[in-house]
Amino acid sequence: MPILELENLSKTYGGTTALKGLTLQVEPGSVYGLLGPNGSGKTTTLGIALGVLRASSGTVRWFGQEPTAANRRRIGALLETPNFFPYLSARQNLLLAADVKQADTRSVDQALDAVGLGTRQHDAFRGFSLGMKQRLALASTLLGSPEVLVLDEPTNGLDPQGIAEVRSLVQRLAAEGKTIILASHLLDEIEKVCTHVAVLQRGELRAAGPVSNILATADRVLLRPAPDTPAALVQQALAALPWVSDVRPETGGILSAAVAASHGPADVNRALFEQGIVLAGLEIRHRSLEAQFLELTR
Amino acid sequence: MLFRAELRKILPYRTVWIILLAYAVLLLLFVSAGGSLTVNGQKLGESLYVFPALWSKLAYVASYFTMLLGVLFIILITDEFQFRTFRQQVIDGASVGELVQGKLAVSGLLAGFAALVVVGIGFYFGLTRAAGTADQAAAGLPTVLLYGVQVLGLLSLAALVAVLVRRSGAAILVFLLYLWVAEPLLRLSLPDELDRYLPAKIFNSLTPMPGQELMDTVAGPSLALLPTQALPLALAYTALFWGLSYLVLRSRDL
Incomplete structure (x- = not known):
């Protein structure tokens, strides 16, 4: 109760x-x-x-x-x-x-x-x-x-x-x-x-x-493509994934994206690898409550 | 518990003691000075303090000082809005009904205090200045009870004004303006058969001016109600004002 x-x-x-x-x-x-x-x-x-x-x-x-x-x-x-x-x-x-x-x-x-x-x-x-x-x-x-x-x-x-x-x-x-x-x-x-x-x-x-x-809904995945992989190709591949949204280029050739709660960074890595895209780095950026709050009240 | 809480608020409050003391001392001085008044070239002297007529004279005089208690009661209630303590007490688990009951109990205490002061002053002057009539001292005591009801009634009106206005200065002004200006003006515009039922007039009828019967033989009979006729109406007004205070408190944000 x-x-x-x-x-x-x-x-x-x-x-x-x-x-x-x-x-x-x-x-x-x-x-x-x-x-x-x-x-x-x-x-x-x-x-x-x-x-x-x-x-x-x-x-x-x-x-x-x-x-x-x-x-x-x-x-x-x-x-x-x-x-x-x-x-x-x-x-x-x-x-x-x-x-x-x-x-x-x-x-x-x-x-x-x-x-x-x-x-x-x-x-x-x-x-x-x-x-x-x-x-x-x-x-x-x-x-x-x-x-x-x-x-x-x-x-x-x-x-x-x-x-x-x-x-x-x-x-x-x-x-x-x-x-x-x-x-x-x-x-x-x-x-x-x-x-x-x-x-x-x-x-x-x-x-x-x-x-x-x-x-969790505020977490974003940061992707660093391998040196020989164009960022545009990665961006295109990510955009094709239905459980990935809001793909944005960040500084230093890095891309960030929001991933649905049903999927994780391993799914992103696997999906890209299956398309022949190799990443040099992949990490989750936890957003603070402050960032999420600002997002929600924007 | 809530009555104890009310006592915790008022016993350490200096303003309460100052006003209660002022009420008692002013009444004492007025009654003391009364004996040296001269009417038609004759000093009133000890005749003023003769039992049992002393009680009705005292109750009538004391009714003029009841305003002080009304002002005190308005301060006690508006303080609760100013300090936001009514709000806190509801948060802490008091109901609006209990807030009203607490203040009703305080009005009972103040009415009891006023009646006791009148009794104390009456016995002091009666026994020291007209000791020969002491055997009739108890005869007029119900008059003091009527005065107590009058105090209760005026305090219920003060409570309603305080709950409606919420600010002490403005509430005191509205209270006094109603008693001294608004209702007297209203009485002038109403026929005599009706104006005697207005609240302040009803409360005043509980302690009529001594010698009213004599006045009536000179100026014609007054249409004011007798104290015994006014008593149930005074109690009804008191209940009505407290009921309205409750409804106002319950319907508004605190």
Whole structure:
């Protein structure tokens, strides 16, 4: 049973469409990245899923059920900005959040320690730096050890050490079997920690699936013809193969091509050799998620 | 749990204590100064503090200070929008109904506080300045309960305005303008049989001006409802305003 199912979700603000017919599923135990440029609909999607924005149409199901306050208590979520009472201390804010979540107030100490705010717990929230506010919001998501974490831009305002700590925290929680939904425009962050990814652009889903699949479709084969083989001949032969597309000349006489997922570089080598074409070199160029993202959102 | 969460928000909040203290002190000073007022060349003196009439006088005077509690309540609710904590509480697993219940409980606390202050001030002045009537002290106490209902009613109106407007300054302005300008103007344009059913008028009818009966014999009978007639309507308005607040919160994005 999926942890979260979004079915044909749409949201309009006045005349602006923020989300158009979004459908996706998050499976248990996955680290699901929601990727997209600013304004792509990531926060709107999570806001609807978490019950603070009303969808114009479509449905949300958590744990296979209609969304309710009770099933939201099984989720720890940080949406957009850390939201706390400025005149309360970090500890008082977390005690309040624990009451709302119906979590054991003893989990407050663990949460504060997990984000390194134990020594500042009695300071008022209003005096915190952006990074400390973000850490407190992360601490709040951990209260009551929820099954699912929803983190919207969790590394906002954090220094490089803080970013690394959040990454290892996400990996540790994922290793404990928790499902994590992570929205970010930082591709490196997503590529390092996520098992699945959905790419949004202007409120529309451009691609979704396991990170390896998304990246595999972006892999290209690089071919270096033997010195006595004209590149044009190789290009012609490749163009004749139905499972090869987008053949492009690269620098230094090299050619690159996209190969369908059903075939691999060995198939390319064999097909060319059967036509009497010998290659001096053949390799796969793995594209980064960044390159694939730019391709998808071009 | 949610009531405890409300207490966690308000107990450390200095603004709350300042306004509550201002309410109690201003009422105390006003009641204390009342005894030295001169009417028709005669000092009111100790006659002002005689039980049981003291309670209706106190409830009437206190109703003028209820605005302070309304302003405080608007601040408490609009803070939740400004700090985006209503939004966070829903994310954390509260329902919109529970958010409203939490604020309803706070309005009950404030009404209880106001009634207790009135009772405390009443007993202090009554027992120290008109001790001879102490045996009748309990007779007028239901008047204080009516004042408590009045506070609850005005706070429900304040809550609705706060939920609709969402910004503290603007919400306070709308609240006071409605009570002091809009509804009085509306009453002028409505026939007397109708204007007595407007919400602020109903709430005011719970604590009528002392000596209203005397005024009626001079100026003709007033069409204002008696406190006992106004009570069910005041409770109905209170329920209506809270219901509307719930519907507004539920239908809008947080």
